[in-house]
Amino acid sequence: MSGSSTATAQEKPDNILYDEWLINKTIWPKPVLNSGDFEWHEHRQDLSGWPTLSYSDKRNSSAAEKVSLNGALNGSAERGKKLANNIVKGNCVACHQLPGASQYEL
Incomplete structure (x- = not known):
């Protein structure tokens, strides 16, 4: 685990699952x-x-980027919004800032 006790904008917090000696650094617990x-x-x-x-x-998240879509979009914006805002299914708002989204909607 990281040994830092406080986090600045560039430092990782001390309570993340991280092992600097591993190739991929990030670890996760798997129940036995x-x-x-x-x-x-x-x-x-x-x-x-x-x-x-x-x-x-305390690190900043990435700013939103403007993108464009080439071709047809065969989806449902309403279903997509519900999925992105649902913390049980999509949970996109856990990492992404979306207009009108809340982490507390189920």
């Missing part, structure tokens, strides 16, 4: 069946550069 315990597993990619849900993570 019927044991009440867990094992640490290395994540498939290094997520340490991304802002986290930690209250002590």
